[in-house]
Amino acid sequence: MIEIDHLHKRFGDFVAVEALSFTVRPGEVLGFLGPNGAGKTTTMRMITGFLHPDRGTVRVFGHDIRKAPLQAKAKLGYLPEGAPAYGEMTPLAFLDFVARVRGLRGPDRRRRIDEVVQRLALERVLHQPIDTLSKGFKRRVGLAQAILHRPPALILDEPTDGLDPNQKYEVRQLIQELAENSLIIVSTHILEEVSAVCTRALIIARGRILADGTPAELERRSRYHGAVCVKLPGGLPPDLALLPGLAGVEHDPRIPERCWLIPEAGVDLYPRVRDFIAERGVAVEELTVERGRLDEVFQRLTGFEPLSSQGRPAVAEAQIESFREQENV
Numbered sequence: 001m002i003e004i005d006h007l008h009k010r011f012g013d014f015v016a017v018e019a020l021s022f023t024v025r026p027g028e029v030l031g032f033l034g035p036n037g038a039g040k041t042t043t044m045r046m047i048t049g050f051l052h053p054d055r056g057t058v059r060v061f062g063h064d065i066r067k068a069p070l071q072a073k074a075k076l077g078y079l080p081e082g083a084p085a086y087g088e089m090t091p092l093a094f095l096d097f098v099a100r101v102r103g104l105r106g107p108d109r110r111r112r113i114d115e116v117v118q119r120l121a122l123e124r125v126l127h128q129p130i131d132t133l134s135k136g137f138k139r140r141v142g143l144a145q146a147i148l149h150r151p152p153a154l155i156l157d158e159p160t161d162g163l164d165p166n167q168k169y170e171v172r173q174l175i176q177e178l179a180e181n182s183l184i185i186v187s188t189h190i191l192e193e194v195s196a197v198c199t200r201a202l203i204i205a206r207g208r209i210l211a212d213g214t215p216a217e218l219e220r221r222s223r224y225h226g227a228v229c230v231k232l233p234g235g236l237p238p239d240l241a242l243l244p245g246l247a248g249v250e251h252d253p254r255i256p257e258r259c260w261l262i263p264e265a266g267v268d269l270y271p272r273v274r275d276f277i278a279e280r281g282v283a284v285e286e287l288t289v290e291r292g293r294l295d296e297v298f299q300r301l302t303g304f305e306p307l308s309s310q311g312r313p314a315v316a317e318a319q320i321e322s323f324r325e326q327e328n329v
């Protein structure tokens with residue numbers, strides 16, 4: 001278990017992390033999300049003991065990272081941002097060096113190195129200087145050193161950043177496998193990654209926690225949660241706008257006959273839309289329900305407003321209001 005209690009960090013006058021508290025338990029994969037400069041790396045560096053907080057504590061399986069750093073660090077594997085390594089070394093020499101630092105000796109050291117080499121499929125680059133490896137292989141070497149001593153907690157700072165889609169997929173698969181034996185804190189900018197690998201997500205900005213929940217809980221905070229996506233070749237019947245519980249209509253800018261019917265809070269709109277379509281015999285090509293959009297929740301919480309969406313929902317809501325006025329509803 002990792003317990004973080006009221007962590008603070010300033011750089012000069014700038015507050016990078018403020019009163020950050022959370023606990024991560026075995027079995028959890030915590031996605032650490034936030035815009036650039038939110039304080040993710042600073043927090044991870046404090047958790048792993050590479051940076052001292054101004055205030056607050058970090059306990060790793062009961063060991064305070066400042067008072068008992070060796071015991072705490074023995075429980076941690078850390079992949080820093082960009083997976084730095086000694087570039088002139090080969091992966092084999094680097095892993096051997098890390099294994100020695102981790103206190104692994106004799107046959108056990110060789111066995112563990114063999115294990116991670118196999119797990120990360122490093123065999124064919126073992127004797128090539130790390131500087132000459134592709135980004136994907138460099139990241140694998142970084143992950144190999146992080147798991148070499150089989151730590152019960154892994155801190156991974158943007159493990160898929162800069163990788164191609166296949167390499168990203170591979171690393172995500174690996175994170176899911178590693179989650180069977182270790183709790184994981186993983187920072188990312190990629191929201192689909194959160195749904196793919198995380199059991200819980202924490203959104204931070206300006207060093208503070210803005211949201212904490214499972215990916216499904218966060219998706220439920222989206223205005224698109226429960227939105228019904230319809231593609232109607234004959235266009236939107238005007239009186240569909242009168243459907244009780246409909247908060248707004250958003251048209252797909254790329255496909256004219258397609259739109260999202262946004263529900264009022266707490267309304268299950270889908271059965272009403274389905275019944276309306278069935279009763280009127282409206283031709284329909286697509287009818288699906290959205291779970292919600294993490295990107296929209298993230299943008300709203302972090303105060304970002306994309307230019308392309310400004311005003312769009314408001315216009316749709318105004319149209320509905322005018323329909324309702326005309327019909328005296």
Ligand SMILES: Nc1ncnc2c1ncn2[C@@H]1O[C@H](COP(=O)(O)OP(=O)(O)OP(=O)(O)O)[C@@H](O)[C@H]1O
Nearest residue numbers: 011014016034035036037038039040041042043081
């Ligand atoms: N050593 C330092 N000296 C001064 N400012 C720093 C230092 N380290 C980090 N900062 C600042 O603290 C803030 C938080 O940085 P941090 O790297 O933790 O953010 P992040 O969430 O990891 O961002 P990114 O997603 O871009 O990696 C940033 O504004 C950064 O410039």
